[in-house]
Amino acid sequence: MNLKIAVLPGDGIGPEVIAQAKKALYAIGEVYNHEFVFEEALMGAIAIDKTGNPLPEQTLNLCLNTDAVLFGAIGDPKYDNNPNAKVRPEQGLLKLRKALGLFANIRPIKPYKSLIEASPLKREIIEGVDFTIFRELTGGAYFGAKTLNEEGTHASDLCEYSEEEIARIAHLAFKSAQNRKKKLTMVDKANVLETSRLWRKVVQKVGEEYKDVALDFLFVDNAAMQLILNPKQFDVILTENLFGDILSDEASVITGSIGLLASASLGEKNALFEPIHGSYPQAKGKNIANPIASILSAAMLLEHFGLCKEANVIYKAIEKAIEFKVVTVDLKSDSKFGTNEVGEFVSNFI
Amino acid sequence: MNLKIAVLPGDGIGPEVIAQAKKALYAIGEVYNHEFVFEEALMGAIAIDKTGNPLPEQTLNLCLNTDAVLFGAIGDPKYDNNPNAKVRPEQGLLKLRKALGLFANIRPIKPYKSLIEASPLKREIIEGVDFTIFRELTGGAYFGAKTLNEEGTHASDLCEYSEEEIARIAHLAFKSAQNRKKKLTMVDKANVLETSRLWRKVVQKVGEEYKDVALDFLFVDNAAMQLILNPKQFDVILTENLFGDILSDEASVITGSIGLLASASLGEKNALFEPIHGSYPQAKGKNIANPIASILSAAMLLEHFGLCKEANVIYKAIEKAIEFKVVTVDLKSDSKFGTNEVGEFVSNFI
Ligand SMILES: CC(C)[C@H](C(=O)O)[C@@H](O)C(=O)O
Ligand SMILES: CC(C)[C@H](C(=O)O)[C@@H](O)C(=O)O
Numbered sequence: 001m002n003l004k005i006a007v008l009p010g011d012g013i014g015p016e017v018i019a020q021a022k023k024a025l026y027a028i029g030e031v032y033n034h035e036f037v038f039e040e041a042l043m044g045a046i047a048i049d050k051t052g053n054p055l056p057e058q059t060l061n062l063c064l065n066t067d068a069v070l071f072g073a074i075g076d077p078k079y080d081n082n083p084n085a086k087v088r089p090e091q092g093l094l095k096l097r098k099a100l101g102l103f104a105n106i107r108p109i110k111p112y113k114s115l116i117e118a119s120p121l122k123r124e125i126i127e128g129v130d131f132t133i134f135r136e137l138t139g140g141a142y143f144g145a146k147t148l149n150e151e152g153t154h155a156s157d158l159c160e161y162s163e164e165e166i167a168r169i170a171h172l173a174f175k176s177a178q179n180r181k182k183k184l185t186m187v188d189k190a191n192v193l194e195t196s197r198l199w200r201k202v203v204q205k206v207g208e209e210y211k212d213v214a215l216d217f218l219f220v221d222n223a224a225m226q227l228i229l230n231p232k233q234f235d236v237i238l239t240e241n242l243f244g245d246i247l248s249d250e251a252s253v254i255t256g257s258i259g260l261l262a263s264a265s266l267g268e269k270n271a272l273f274e275p276i277h278g279s280y281p282q283a284k285g286k287n288i289a290n291p292i293a294s295i296l297s298a299a300m301l302l303e304h305f306g307l308c309k310e311a312n313v314i315y316k317a318i319e320k321a322i323e324f325k326v327v328t329v330d331l332k333s334d335s336k337f338g339t340n341e342v343g344e345f346v347s348n349f350i
Numbered sequence: 351m352n353l354k355i356a357v358l359p360g361d362g363i364g365p366e367v368i369a370q371a372k373k374a375l376y377a378i379g380e381v382y383n384h385e386f387v388f389e390e391a392l393m394g395a396i397a398i399d400k401t402g403n404p405l406p407e408q409t410l411n412l413c414l415n416t417d418a419v420l421f422g423a424i425g426d427p428k429y430d431n432n433p434n435a436k437v438r439p440e441q442g443l444l445k446l447r448k449a450l451g452l453f454a455n456i457r458p459i460k461p462y463k464s465l466i467e468a469s470p471l472k473r474e475i476i477e478g479v480d481f482t483i484f485r486e487l488t489g490g491a492y493f494g495a496k497t498l499n500e501e502g503t504h505a506s507d508l509c510e511y512s513e514e515e516i517a518r519i520a521h522l523a524f525k526s527a528q529n530r531k532k533k534l535t536m537v538d539k540a541n542v543l544e545t546s547r548l549w550r551k552v553v554q555k556v557g558e559e560y561k562d563v564a565l566d567f568l569f570v571d572n573a574a575m576q577l578i579l580n581p582k583q584f585d586v587i588l589t590e591n592l593f594g595d596i597l598s599d600e601a602s603v604i605t606g607s608i609g610l611l612a613s614a615s616l617g618e619k620n621a622l623f624e625p626i627h628g629s630y631p632q633a634k635g636k637n638i639a640n641p642i643a644s645i646l647s648a649a650m651l652l653e654h655f656g657l658c659k660e661a662n663v664i665y666k667a668i669e670k671a672i673e674f675k676v677v678t679v680d681l682k683s684d685s686k687f688g689t690n691e692v693g694e695f696v697s698n699f700i
Contacts (some may be wrong), residue, residue, distance in 0.1 A: 051532035060511040079542060080569065120578055125470045126620060128541065138475060141491075146544035155548035159491065163503040183584070188594070189442045198505035199672070200431070217431065222628075224600035225608060228470055230577060236599040250574035258575065277570075 001034045004303065006066040010044040010058065011089060013281025013289035013339075014072025017041035020296040021070060024317075027350035028302065030309045044089040044279075045076035053122040053334050054092030060099055068301050069100070071273040072294065073279040101267035104169045106176075107207070107248045107276060109231075111255045114323050118256030118331055121228065131234035132180070133163025133251065134173040135244025139165045139266055140195070144240050160197045161240065162228035172266075173238040174210040179194065183214045183235035186241055187223040199240060203289050220247070227251050240278040248276060257330045259290025262297035264304060271304050287338035290328040292318055295346055317349035351384045353655065356416040358409065360394040362629025363440060363689075364422025366637070367644035370693025371420060374645050374667075377700035378652065378660045388406025389416065394439040394444065394629075395426035403473025404442030409448055418651050419450070419622040422644065451617035454519045455485040456526075457559050457598045457626060459581075461605045464673050468606030473580065476604050481584035482530070483601065484523040488625055490545070491517045492591050500679055511545045511590065517551040522616075523588040524560040533564045533585035537573040537593055549590060570597070577601050607680045611646035614654060621654055623647035630694060638690035640652040640678040642668055645696055667699035 007022065009015035029036045041059040048054050066343050071093075079088045089147060110130045116123050130179045144158030166335045177184045186203045188196035207215045218226060225251060226233065226248060231254055234342040239247060258277045265272040275293030281288045297324075301312035321327060329335050337345075359373065372388060373388040374571035379386045381493050391409040398404050422444075429438045446452075460480045466473050494508030496618045527534045534555045539547035550567060557565045568576060570593045576583065577597060581604055589597060615622040625643030635640045647665035671677060676695045679685050687695075 002528075019401065088541060094542070096556060115650075120475045120580075121470050128436040142542055144506070148544055148548065152548075152551070155512070155543050155544040156494070156508055156510040158506055159510050159541045160504070160506040189595075191425065191438060192444070193507045194498055195507050196468055198498065198502075200501070201434075207453055219430075221599035223583075223597045224596045225603055226575065228600065228603040230470075243541075243596075245571045246593075247576045250572035250600065253575055253578040282586065 001035070001305065001307065003034065003068065003122055004037045004039070004066045005301070006063045006069045007040045008036045008043040008061040008071045009040065009068060010074045010279065011046055011076050012073050012232050012281040012284045013277060014044075016069065016285070016287070016289055016339050017114065017275060017291040017294035018072040020350040021294040021340060022347070023343050024199060024295050025298050025312055027347040028313065031350055032122070032310050034307070034310075035329060037046060043092045043282050045079065045146040047092060048087055048089060052087070054089050055095045063100060063270070065098060068304065069270070070301060071090060071274040072271055073275065073277065075279040075281075077281055088308065094142060096272070097265060098143065100270035100272065101138065101264035102270060103136060103138045103267055103270055105137040105265045106264055107135065107246065107263040108249075108259060109133065109251045109254055109261070112260070112319065112322050115256050115260075115331065116119040120253055126231065129231045129254055131231070132176060133244060133248045134169060134176065134237050134238045135248060136165065136240050137262070140241035158243075159193070159195050161198055163198070163202050166199050167206055170206040170238060173236050174206060174213050177213045177236040182212055183234040185223075185237050186215065186217045186235055187237055187239040187247065188217065188222050188327050189220050190217070191219060195240065203238065223247060224250060238317065252276060257290060258293070259328065259330050260296070261291050262293050262300055264297075264300045271301070273304075274302045287340055289327055289339050290330050291339045291343045292321070295343065313350055314346070317346040321345050351655065352387070353384065353418065354387045354389070354416045355651070356413045356419045357388045357390045358393040358419060358421045359390065360424045361396055362423050362631045364394075364629055366639055368420065368422040368626060368642040368690060370641035370696070371644040371648040372640035373396065373697040374664055375648050375698040376664050378663065380669050381700055382660050383507050384657070384660075393421070393442045394424040395429065397442060400436055402427050402436075402437070404437060404439050407447045410446065413446060413450060413620070418654065419543075419620070420648060421622055421624040422652060423625065423627065425629040425631075428630055439660065444492060446622070447615060448493065450616035450620035450622065451488065452620060452622055453486060453488045453515065453617055454522050455487040455594065455613055455615045457483045457485065457611060457613040459601045459604055459611070462610070462669065462672050465606050465610075465681065470603055476581065479581045479604055481581070481587060482526060482619065483587045483589070483594060483598045484519055484526070485598060486515065486519050486590050490591035496610045500514045509543070509545050509592075511548055513548070515550050517556055517608065518586060519555050520556040523586050524556060527563045527586040528560060531585040533563055533661070535573075535584055535587050536565065536567050537570050537587055537589040538567065538599065540567070541569060544637050545590065552580070553588065562693040565636065568668060572598060573597060588695070602626060607640060608643070609680050610642050610646070611648055612643050614650045623651045623654075637690055638679055639689050639692045640680050642671070642688050645693065663700055664696070667696040670699055671695050
């Protein structure tokens, strides 16, 4: 197979972890005879520094015209504590999601057996956990109108959803549930929010086409609790953009490290793959960032194109790295291995 | 002291747990020579059933003219899965919060030593945890304009905040931090939301008056993770309405049961005290609901009026109940004690 892949290393530890993902894909290409052509481009704080624009035209065009996007991480503290900054790195990512129509962000949560002890949760709580979060990614408060009055004393964010926006991701989530444990949990705040009530109505309706899937509803406050009290109850979780952002980061604690989780963002035509962790600026350039999430996002990319055997080889390689404790310090505080070494181990294993 | 207390038992297990809180207050009154006069009123689903209105005029007037409100729980599943319901129980509570100007909801999180094992989190994670969440309670998406178009295909919720709304709760939170470990963590989503950027700006400004308090910022997705990974890092958490709703329920898992947490909602003139758990309709009338959160909310009421010695007696009594395992099934699955028995134990101890 020939794949043209746009690579956006982004900020902080992004470039370091992306380098390991590329290594793994090169190794797969060689062994299984695929041609992966990578083209790098700027996005995020680094793009602002170099061009003034968090998502330069050139980057957007590249992404629109490749088979898939591999993305590192975004964000720089110099923007976070400056409420007056006019341009921010995150705008690049949000604009890209919107422009590529990446409406579904999919985050699988399944702990590694040999890492059960790394979680802050007790073994009996997390053993056997296996669920996937479907987070809507191009709607809600992320993209609604924002206002700030002239005096800078009053601000607002609008959360909006339409029936179509909800229905299209609901279909994906129900289909996924059909191939899994046939259970879908919709998370919302329908006792307070109008958009949540629309979500409930539309998801109930879509659900009628998937009679074999059991549908239930949880308020988001309760869901935040249930994720920790009894995560085994979940199979597929479906939710809107901001709730999905919060709950999927929360769910990462089940696996012991956010450095182990990747996500796929899918649209009608495009697809983007990224670790769920952020740019972790404190670790930048230190060769300590965990590259597994980024390598996993490369494996999700392969799966997306039907290269399941190849993806499985990467999953196996990662399992081996974890089993042999070739891991970064987030997983083993006295580890002697860095980002590079873990990446090397994985690609050598392929 | 003479106190006139409005009692709103509400829905589900509300009446059962409120009865135990009243018992404790009667006992305190007798022993310490205070006169507590209780007046009951309707709110929630039960108020809809009896009057068509989740917050009848009479209830509101009573609450406006008492020293404090003791509230049970709200909500009924017959409204939750009906997105077309015109009147909902929760509207009663939201209207009451607004009418009483209860802008600050305060939720202390501190696990009981003898219950450390009841938490899904490991002992080393939760031992020593002691923080308080300040949740803004009368602004944000809860109270902004809501729309649903005629065809029922498009909905919106507006999240709004003004400088004053933020500043007044920020002052309370900073003052609380001054009396604690002098650390305040503001939680927001300033990389995406305009309202969050306003929060950051205002809280930074207010913080200049509290130089002895260390101020830091976390994005809400990261905060949802940190609460579980390392809850000991927190002292006072300050956040907006919806984030506070999610994070405080999540934080309840630290203590092992949401049945153990109470909250105070404060305004300029009024104060309301309630358990943070919901109406738990499945348990209604079964004498299995944990009354501790409700009894604790009565203790918070006493503290609010300066009756700290009396509040401490209740705290002690609850500690004893837990130590002697006179607890409900949420804390000990084979427990023989019910709501009533736990309540009796506590008030007998006073
Ligand atoms: C960087 C930020 C804008 C982004 C989000 O909130 O969507 C991130 O947290 C994520 O989850 O991908
Ligand atoms: C019942 C509901 C409206 C309420 C809220 O969301 O504020 C509850 O969850 C709470 O936290 O007090």
